[in-house]
Amino acid sequence: MAIVGLTDAGDNHLPHHVKSRAIDDEAAAADYCLKGVRHLSDAGITRLPGRYVLPASDRPGASVCISSPGSARVKLPVVDLARLRVPTERAAVLSTIYTACRDYGFFQVVNHGVDSEAIAGMLDVAARFFELPFPERARHMSPDVRAPVRYGTSFNQANDAVLCWRDFLKLSCVPTVEDVVPSWPDSPADLREVAAAYAEASRRVFVEVVEAALEALGIGDGEDGVMEELATAGSQMMTVNCYPACPQPELTLGMPPHSDYGFFTLVLQDDVEGLQVMHDGEWFTVDPVPGSFVVNVGDHFEIYSNGRYKSVLHRVRVNSTRPRISVASFHSVGTERVVGPAAELVDEERGGEARRYMDTDFATFLAYLASAEGKHKNFLQSRRLA
Numbered sequence: 001m002a003i004v005g006l007t008d009a010g011d012n013h014l015p016h017h018v019k020s021r022a023i024d025d026e027a028a029a030a031d032y033c034l035k036g037v038r039h040l041s042d043a044g045i046t047r048l049p050g051r052y053v054l055p056a057s058d059r060p061g062a063s064v065c066i067s068s069p070g071s072a073r074v075k076l077p078v079v080d081l082a083r084l085r086v087p088t089e090r091a092a093v094l095s096t097i098y099t100a101c102r103d104y105g106f107f108q109v110v111n112h113g114v115d116s117e118a119i120a121g122m123l124d125v126a127a128r129f130f131e132l133p134f135p136e137r138a139r140h141m142s143p144d145v146r147a148p149v150r151y152g153t154s155f156n157q158a159n160d161a162v163l164c165w166r167d168f169l170k171l172s173c174v175p176t177v178e179d180v181v182p183s184w185p186d187s188p189a190d191l192r193e194v195a196a197a198y199a200e201a202s203r204r205v206f207v208e209v210v211e212a213a214l215e216a217l218g219i220g221d222g223e224d225g226v227m228e229e230l231a232t233a234g235s236q237m238m239t240v241n242c243y244p245a246c247p248q249p250e251l252t253l254g255m256p257p258h259s260d261y262g263f264f265t266l267v268l269q270d271d272v273e274g275l276q277v278m279h280d281g282e283w284f285t286v287d288p289v290p291g292s293f294v295v296n297v298g299d300h301f302e303i304y305s306n307g308r309y310k311s312v313l314h315r316v317r318v319n320s321t322r323p324r325i326s327v328a329s330f331h332s333v334g335t336e337r338v339v340g341p342a343a344e345l346v347d348e349e350r351g352g353e354a355r356r357y358m359d360t361d362f363a364t365f366l367a368y369l370a371s372a373e374g375k376h377k378n379f380l381q382s383r384r385l386a
């Protein structure tokens, strides 16, 4: 497989030592790709190895869009947290959150109160982590999806038929950041401190935004104590993504179309565009707003809101000139908790609506990830009631 992939893409364009390894030893060629895209990019490849080449129908330019494929840009609804805190303006901001979650599944958050130095520092330390020599990064590779730190490449490396042009560092934040930070990378020397401060800041923003989104649904704290749990004992995972400049970006993706599993994801991106959101059957590129967070509804919130809020497909395009860094912070309830539609919305005795989703738990999600490619919205589809 690997030798076919490398040769397909034109092995004449790989560095000589890679080419000879590919020809002499297929396993070594496969290994080379699994060391990640930063490794390939540092090797100075000028054409994409075949392992990264998507079938024509899945390529970014030939998407499902009926018109203007992959080229349109969207200004997502903007949620101003400073206004949310003003009692006379709160209702208007709640209404923006409600319609954004219903119509886009995405919005941008500004005036969130997170220090600009904390944001710049996180992006900077992330970039420096991916500049470390490969053996230093590789110390954190782990097949265990529950490991508190995990370095890897592609989307779901174990199952991806075609690899994605992304390397990542996953940092678990449970049970608390304080508990796990000693197991995070100790190089660059300031990574633990900067990433821990960023994780706490991101959690504070999440709590404020999810509280508002629940209020906008008319649920408030939730009879089931969901808000209390999200605020004090929820789960949080951070993924630091690195998308190096790619020699043939039109043939591949940084991340394939997928939805996220939790309540909300907060994405911090540098000034290089790449994130695309599916809206009305078309891919739209999100305009990076410096210092803002992009927030998106995850599968759990779609289920909990009984489908009023939408967990929307998104993907990442790469480009040939500028490397991109993003930090995604995934927030949800604790991993032991079963998630189903909120009783307030579906209780028939109180005139509630029909239940649209079955209950789900984290173990079911992990089993799904292990058994499937984890792309598109298959997990959410599998929880849908007819």
Ligand SMILES: O=C(O)CCC(=O)C(=O)O
Residues within 6 Å of the ligand: 239, 241, 255, 260, 267, 269, 274, 275, 314, 315, 316, 325, 326, 327, 328
């Ligand atoms: O890089 C991005 O902008 C988005 C990342 C993302 O979708 C993810 O980590 O799930």
